[in-house]
Amino acid sequence: MADTNAQLIQLKDVTKSYRRDALEIPVLSNLSLSVPEGEFLALMGPSGSGKTTLLNLIAGIDRPNTGQVVVGGVDIALLGESPLAKWRARHIGFIFQFYNLLPVLTAYENVELPLVLTSLSKKEKRAHVEAALTLVGLGDRMRHYPKQLSGGQEQRVAIARAIVADPTILLADEPTGDLDKVSASEVMILLERLNREFKKTIVIVTHDPRAAEKAHKVMHLEKGDLSI
């Protein structure tokens, strides 16, 4: 990151609305948020409160109507599409609710996918992928395709994919939303470990109070307002 400001993520007076046909639907209104480096933050709130939108803005996959989204000192809302894609590849690891693994690729290849964008050698890529899959406990499932894995295993492959390029920030959108209790607990323990041992800054969006318990801080978003 260009700036090692204590506040790694800063949203300042962010407004975001969506257009549905002729209707303008406001989602976030003058929202401000600061997340220090090394934080594990859980965002909770009812459906439609704007949690995912907030996460998307931090990830640089959506843009605010007004306001600033400063991550590591860079106002990402000002970046063009191509620099923004490069920025995401370097700084963001994203974990989706429904894993979003590519079905035609093995667990190994799915995890390797972000490394296709790097200049690492084949040997270095292999080392990164194997380390990531071993870390999530799937060192013995590398050649398995997503359809040959359970939901929990798929989500762990997705986490391995998110961390393989060693990003600064991990963002997870309902990472346990599609999992049973045991798998959900394993995923949250894994995220907690990534935060504790590898000092990753993590922001998760969740409905699940048990998942939120693992976070250092829980914030509630309702009708565009954030509260602790």
Place this chain on the structure above:
Amino acid sequence: MKVPKLIWKNMLRHKLRAFLTVLGIAIAVAAFCVLRTVVTVWYAGVEASAVNRLITRQAVSFIFPLPYAYRDQIARVNGVQAVSFANWFGGTYIDKSNFFARMAVEPETFFDLYPEFLVSRQELEAFKRERNACIVGEDLVKRFGFKIGDVVPIDGDIYPGKWDFVIRGIYHPKEAATDPTNMLFHWNYLDERLREQVPQRAGYVGWYIVRVGTNTNTAEISQAIDNLFANSRAETKTETERQFSQNFMAAFNSVITAMNVMSFVIIGIIMLVLGNTMIMSTRERTREFAVMKTLGFSGTHLVGLICGESLMIAALGGGLGLAITFPLISFFQVAMPKGFFPVFFIEPITIILASVAALSVGIAAALFPVHRTLRAKIVEGLRFVG
């Protein structure tokens, strides 16, 4: 994992669809090649015509003869280097299906004017010595098993009666476009028989072949020849051999045009087939593309992936199509009536055209999916349910 492997895996996502698309392209490319080949061989005579040969024919129609007496007058025209002549004979060899061109020619000069007909010196001398001798093209030897010394009996139609010709030589085409299916015999043999049986038809030739210098003004010489016989009972029309062949081909223009149009319609069909596959394939992967963008893949990466996949399918289909074209052409050669096309071969330009067409279609078919994928917002893509 390399990008080509990712493209390959994406292409094989729906194996049956990929296979059918590749097969569709292959069939279309093969059909394109066959049609182009037919058009090419149709024009083979035009392509084979020499730039320094003129043809002098009857001005009214090619089917009317010209007096033999014109020969010396034409030879005296300034710029003319040599003159020969030929006459269409027609006739039937055993059965009407055994069609090939039979022409009475001037034995002393004809092969000088047609150096693309390669005959050994000994065979040519033997041909010149014997009044009822003939020289046949090498394809007739392959087709009918002719050999030197064989007698070829012909039933005359334009020139009625039984005609026997003795094979004294075999000519070999110098170029691929040279017709290897002619039978050429002495004009004198024909003329003598006519003098005996139908004297009023004697003393005429079908057309004159005139050799001029390569850098001479052919239009001027042609005009000079035609002026010689203006207002005579047999006015002439002289033109370059290429113009002569083109005029002869003009009768088939609509068929050739239709085949040309069809060959390009086929290219359009390939584009629709591949375009449809690519649109379906990328639409199904809308969410995956959004995920890849989230991972940091840029628009350029996605353009590469989509175009790569489209090009890979097009290249496989094109390659397979070209591979089946050769046996297909061989099949057509066997299946078509003998003598319908004197030469039948695939020109390198046809292969190049088919390859370029397949790859261009590969790129064109990817344009709409690329445009759609680049325009799609990541958040909308992640919400996509296929």
